Amino acid sequence: MEQVTVIGLGEMGGALAAALVRAGHRVTVWNRTAARADALIAAGARLASDPETAIAASPITIVCVSDYTATSAILTSDAAPAALGGRTLVQLSSGTPRQAREMSAWAAETGARYLDGKIFAWPRQIGGPEAAMFLAGSAAVFEEAKPVLKSLAGGLTHLGEEPGIAAAYFSAGLAYLAGHWIGFAHGAHIAEAEGIDVNALGEMLGGFAPVLGEDLRHMGRVVAQGAFAEPESALKTAGNDIARLIDQAADAGISDAFPRFAAGLFQEAIRAGHGAEEHVAIIRTMRDQGPRQPAP
Ligand code: NAP
Numbered sequence: 001m002e003q004v005t006v007i008g009l010g011e012m013g014g015a016l017a018a019a020l021v022r023a024g025h026r027v028t029v030w031n032r033t034a035a036r037a038d039a040l041i042a043a044g045a046r047l048a049s050d051p052e053t054a055i056a057a058s059p060i061t062i063v064c065v066s067d068y069t070a071t072s073a074i075l076t077s078d079a080a081p082a083a084l085g086g087r088t089l090v091q092l093s094s095g096t097p098r099q100a101r102e103m104s105a106w107a108a109e110t111g112a113r114y115l116d117g118k119i120f121a122w123p124r125q126i127g128g129p130e131a132a133m134f135l136a137g138s139a140a141v142f143e144e145a146k147p148v149l150k151s152l153a154g155g156l157t158h159l160g161e162e163p164g165i166a167a168a169y170f171s172a173g174l175a176y177l178a179g180h181w182i183g184f185a186h187g188a189h190i191a192e193a194e195g196i197d198v199n200a201l202g203e204m205l206g207g208f209a210p211v212l213g214e215d216l217r218h219m220g221r222v223v224a225q226g227a228f229a230e231p232e233s234a235l236k237t238a239g240n241d242i243a244r245l246i247d248q249a250a251d252a253g254i255s256d257a258f259p260r261f262a263a264g265l266f267q268e269a270i271r272a273g274h275g276a277e278e279h280v281a282i283i284r285t286m287r288d289q290g291p292r293q294p295a296p
Contacts, residue, residue: 135166184205
C-alpha cells in the first residue's frame with residue numbers, strides 16, 4: 001500500500017480520499033476548512049496542519065479543489081513549492097488545456113513530477129469500475145502512480161505526454177454535457193407546463209441511451225471523415241423542428257431561451273448552405289465563424 005496525500009476535501013476530493021482510505025493506503029489530507037476532514041480522520045486518514053506538511057508526508061500528492069486558481073493559491077503558499085521538489089503532483093481539479101500546460105511548466109520549475117488528470121465520474125462512483133479518469137503527462141510517472149490511481153477509478157487512461165490533453169478531452173466532453181443538461185432542463189420545463197410526469201420523461205429518455213450512444217459514435221465518424229452528405233435526417237428538418245419549440249414555448253407561456261439559442265445555430269447552418277447535410281454539420285459554421293467575443 002502507498003502513502004498518498006489528498007488536498008481538497010469537497011464533494012470530489014472527499015470521495016477520492018475516502019476511496020484511498022478504503023483501499024488501505026496511508027492517507028494524509030489537508031483542506032482549507034479543516035472540519036471537512038472529520039469523517040476521514042475517523043476512518044483512518046491523518047490531517048496535516050498546512051499544505052507543505054501534507055505534501056511532505058507522501059511521495060504523491062493529489063489535488064482536487066474548485067479550479068487551478070485555488071490550486072495555485074494552495075501550492076504557492078509558504079513552503080509548499082519547496083516541499084513539492086522530487087515528489088509527484090497529480091492535479092485532478094477541472095480547468096482548461098492552457099491552465100494545465102501552465103501548471104505543468106510551473107511544477108517542473110519546482111522540481112515536481114506532474115500528471116494532469118480529469119475525472120469523468122460522480123463522487124459516488126469514485127473507487128469503483130464505472131469511474132473514468134484521463135491523465136496526461138510522463139508515461140513513466142503515470143506507471144509509478146498507477147497503484148494509487150487504480151484505487152480511484154476502474155477506467156484509467158493515459159492519453160499521452162502533452163500536459164493539456166486530458167483537459168482538452170474534458171473541455172470537449174463538458175461541452176457535450178452542457179447541451180445534455182440544458183436540453184433535459186428545457187424538456188422538463190415543457191413537461192411541467194404540459195402536465196407530464198418529469199420522472200416518466202427521464203425514464204423515457206433513459207431508454208434511448210443505447211441509440212444516443214450510437215449517434216455519438218456516428219457523429220464522431222462523420223466529423224472526422226468530413227462525411228456530412230447523405231444524412232438519414234437532414235439538418236434543416238431538425239432545425240425546423242427545433243424552431244417550433246419557440247412556438248411551443250409561446251403557447252405554453254414558458255421560457256424560450258434554449259430553443260432560441262439552439263434554433264439560431266441550426267438556422268445559421270441552413271443559411272450557410274448546410275441544410276441537406278448531417279445535423280452535426282453545424283460544426284462547419286462554427287469553424288467559419290471562429291470566436292465571436294473575447295473569452296470571459
Ligand atoms: P466542492 O465540493 O465545491 O469543493 C471545492 C473544494 O475546493 C473544497 O475543498 C474547497 O475548500 C476548495 N477550495 C475552493 N477554493 C479554494 C481556495 N481559494 N483555497 C483553498 N481551497 C479552496 O467541489 P467538488 O465537487 O469537490 O469539485 C472539485 C473539483 O472536481 C472541481 O474542479 C470539479 O470540476 C471536479 N469534478 C467534480 C465532479 C463532481 O461531480 N463533483 C465531477 C468531475 C470533476 P473548502 O472546503 O475550504 O471550501
